[in-house]
Amino acid sequence: MMRMDFLTLFPEMFPGVLQSSILNKAAEKESVQFNVHNIRDFSVNKHGKVDDYPYGGGAGMVLTPQPVFDAVEHVKGAANVVYAPRVILLCPQGKPYKQADAEKLASEKHLIFICGHYEGYDERIREHLVTDEYSIGDFVLTGGELGAMVMADSITRLLPGVLGNDESAEKDSFSQGLLEHPHYTRPADFRGYQVPDVLLSGHHENIEKWRKEQAVKRTRERRPDLID
Structure with missing residues (x-):
C-alpha cells in the first residue's frame, strides 16, 4: 500500500478531495493511505508561528525551517519503514509536472508533500530536506495544497486495481x-x-x-x- 502524507497550514482543504470519488475508493481498497498534518502543530513557538521576515528585507513572509523539518521527521518515524520516502516540494520554480512523473512516482511506497504558503520557503528546506520539486503550471497559486491534490489524484489512479480497468490509465x-x-x-x-x-x-x-x-x-x- 502506498502512503501519502500532506504537510500544510490548511488541513481543512483536503477532506473534500481525498474523501471523494476515485481517491476515496482507493483508500477504502487500501491501495493508498492518506494522512494530513498541520505544520503549526510542530512549531516550537508558543503561538504556533511558522513564518518570519526574510533576511535582507523584501516583501512577504518566509516559512521557517524548524516546523517543516520536525514535521517531516515525525512523518518518517510514524511510517516505521526502512525505505526512504520522496519528499516533494510544491513551488513555481519546480520541474513542470508531467504524466511521466506521475507514472514514476506511482511506483514509490511513500510520498510526503510539503505545501507552503506566504512568500516562499527557507532555502534550507530545499537544500537539506526535499528530494523533488514540482510545479503544476506556469502560474502562481496562494499555496501548494491544490498542486499536491492534483499530483495525488494523478498518481493514485495509476496504482494497481484503483481503476476498474487498468487499461484505462494506460491509454490516457x-x-x-x-x-x-x-x-x-x-x-x-x-x-x-x-x-x-x-x-x-x-x-x-x-x-x-x-x-x-x-x-x-x-x-x-x-x-x-x-x-x-
Whole structure:
C-alpha cells in the first residue's frame, strides 16, 4: 500500500478531495493511505508561528525551517519503514509536472508533500530536506495544497486495481505521448449528431486504426509540441 502524507497550514482543504470519488475508493481498497498534518502543530513557538521576515528585507513572509523539518521527521518515524520516502516540494520554480512523473512516482511506497504558503520557503528546506520539486503550471497559486491534490489524484489512479480497468490509465492522454482519441456512447444519433460509422462497425482493427489517427490529429491541432 502506498502512503501519502500532506504537510500544510490548511488541513481543512483536503477532506473534500481525498474523501471523494476515485481517491476515496482507493483508500477504502487500501491501495493508498492518506494522512494530513498541520505544520503549526510542530512549531516550537508558543503561538504556533511558522513564518518570519526574510533576511535582507523584501516583501512577504518566509516559512521557517524548524516546523517543516520536525514535521517531516515525525512523518518518517510514524511510517516505521526502512525505505526512504520522496519528499516533494510544491513551488513555481519546480520541474513542470508531467504524466511521466506521475507514472514514476506511482511506483514509490511513500510520498510526503510539503505545501507552503506566504512568500516562499527557507532555502534550507530545499537544500537539506526535499528530494523533488514540482510545479503544476506556469502560474502562481496562494499555496501548494491544490498542486499536491492534483499530483495525488494523478498518481493514485495509476496504482494497481484503483481503476476498474487498468487499461484505462494506460491509454490516457499523454501516457503514449499523444492526446487521447474522441469517445462516444449511446445514442448513436443525438439531435442529428452522428457517431462515426467505424465505431459502430464492430471491426476492431479499423476502430483501433481510427482511434490512433484521431489521437495524432487531435495532438497536432491542440498540442503540436508533443509531436515536434
